[in-house]
Amino acid sequence: MAKVSEISESQLDHMNPGKLLLTALFCFFFLFGFTAKAQRTLETLDQSLRYSRYSRLGLKIIPIQTRTNSFKLLMQVEKIEQNPSFDAFNFSYTLLDSYDQEITEDKIILLSENDLSMDTERHWVFEKEVILPEDVDTQIALLSVLDTRQGDEYLYHIDLKGSYVYDQPRLGAFYANGVAFDQTYINQSQSLLFDSFDGPSIHSFFYPIDFSIPYPPMETRPANVPKELEVIDKGDFVENIPRSLDEEGYYFFQTDTSELGGLMIKTTHEAFPKVKDWEEMVDIVTYISTRKEHEELLEAEDKKKALDEYWIGMTRNPDTAKEVIREYFRQIEFANILFTDFKEGWKTDRGMVYIVMGPPNEVNFFEDREVWTYGGDSQASKIKFTFARIKNVLTPHYYTLNRSRAYQPIWFKNISEWRNGRMAF
Known part of the structure; x- marks a missing residue:
């Protein structure tokens, strides 16, 4: 060769x-x-x-x-x-x-x-x-x-x-036309083909966990971590036969369960990367809501009516409200496409920053971190968000934000821009 x-x-x-x-x-x-x-x-x-x-x-x-x-x-x-x-x-x-x-x-x-x-x-x-x-x-x-x-x-x-990578998978997932599956998520009940270099049998595990919403960048307390993680052994299946992924959560596929390497695929509701229903919409608006506003939305019996009142009350203008809704949920969709791993993209740290701050002006990768830079012509006026790389058996691209109270002014400023309909991405 x-x-x-x-x-x-x-x-x-x-x-x-x-x-x-x-x-x-x-x-x-x-x-x-x-x-x-x-x-x-x-x-x-x-x-x-x-x-x-x-x-x-x-x-x-x-x-x-x-x-x-x-x-x-x-x-x-x-x-x-x-x-x-x-x-x-x-x-x-x-x-x-x-x-x-x-x-x-x-x-x-x-x-x-x-x-x-x-x-x-x-x-x-x-x-x-x-x-x-x-x-x-x-x-x-x-x-x-x-x-x-x-x-x-x-x-x-x-x-x-590398030091942040376990063994690479010895199998691949493919669409029906033979193109390799190039996302980390798939809508539940859709099917993929799997091809292995280790033989005809592939083993699968399923994790039905739902993750919480991340803390904002200036919140320095430790994030909530599930005390228990339910794992369902789905057993073996044969390669090159369409495999339907029917349950919402995430799957982990391996050809050898004694090794750490494998392929993780997140399964999502049928509307993903868009929002599914009013209940999910209430969860997602938390990034630009006050605590009181969000609690009232969670407690409301008629979520659609409560959300209509929320948007109009926040922007004080129906036309501005429509523009904010359109742009905000477009950001949600992009965050889901770009940053979904075993969590939905909007629930990841990178997704959260992307939604509120918009696409970064500059992105640099290092072995142990990813750095986003926003705004300013001089170094002194630039804002940087650093995401630390964490070694994770499920994905080699798992990052968590290095949180700091110094982010509070710019974070609240951007939330104010959203609430007044002045965001410009």
Whole structure:
């Protein structure tokens, strides 16, 4: 097998020389900057487009461990823009030994149309096998897609090995059309296909837990943690036969129950990522409500009537109320899409900050944290939210907010903006 940092001769033969040169130039200038001073590392890359409400693409890397140090990388690009042209983008990926390793030109692996394993109505899919050196403790895969029309750079990374990652799953979940399942949630009673590298039998566990709403950023007391966690052993099932996920909670799939690695999938109500009913709407408005307002909503017998009165009373203007409702629940929907893990996205710390503060202006990833930056032209005027990475057997992307009382002024300011209909995302 060729080194992962090389392009095969057959790939070069199939690529148009002009297209190859253009792709290389774009990758060089946009990935590495125009001067030697601006070294590019995973830590310095701004990944805010990953959370933008106006992204044209959605990127995902789905790793499936095939052997001890071998992985199949399913690199999927969701076509959010209607009928995009493949030629409008430049695609590449790289493997890194650390978050602060410089991304050099020789590490970039260009991807052409000939590298596509699937091209569906909604996805471009690249599939690559990589073999890691036995002595590496950390290895990160980074997918980059450059929109050559606007110069927007879409990025997505995932740790294949690292101190915050247990074993990667040795199985994958797939839609009926063969595209890998690229979400962390699925509406209950929908079905997926599972494919394993360890044989025909896959084991599943189900957790029916419902999580509480997180404390605000300035609340420094410890969060509520369930004292008991109910686990239902769902037994074995055979791969490549559609499996319906009928109960609302989350499932954990393994090919070997003696190992820690597995695949977690959250199952949600049929309306998710949108709001299901008036009861759920009452829970969700807690982020911009006073305690008294929320208690009155919880106690109301007619939730719809109480919510109508709540919105009008808060904004004092029916037209403003409609705009606030539309924008607030659009934020809820984005938070659910972006941040759902074993919790609904709106109940996570990142989802909470995203809903109230809006999409961050800058996003930087480090091995042990994710940092969001908002506003201001100078460092002194910027507001940063730091989410600490927590090692979790269910997901390698579990983050909790480092809370501080210093967030109180900006938090209340943004809630006031919401309540007066002046939010602008």
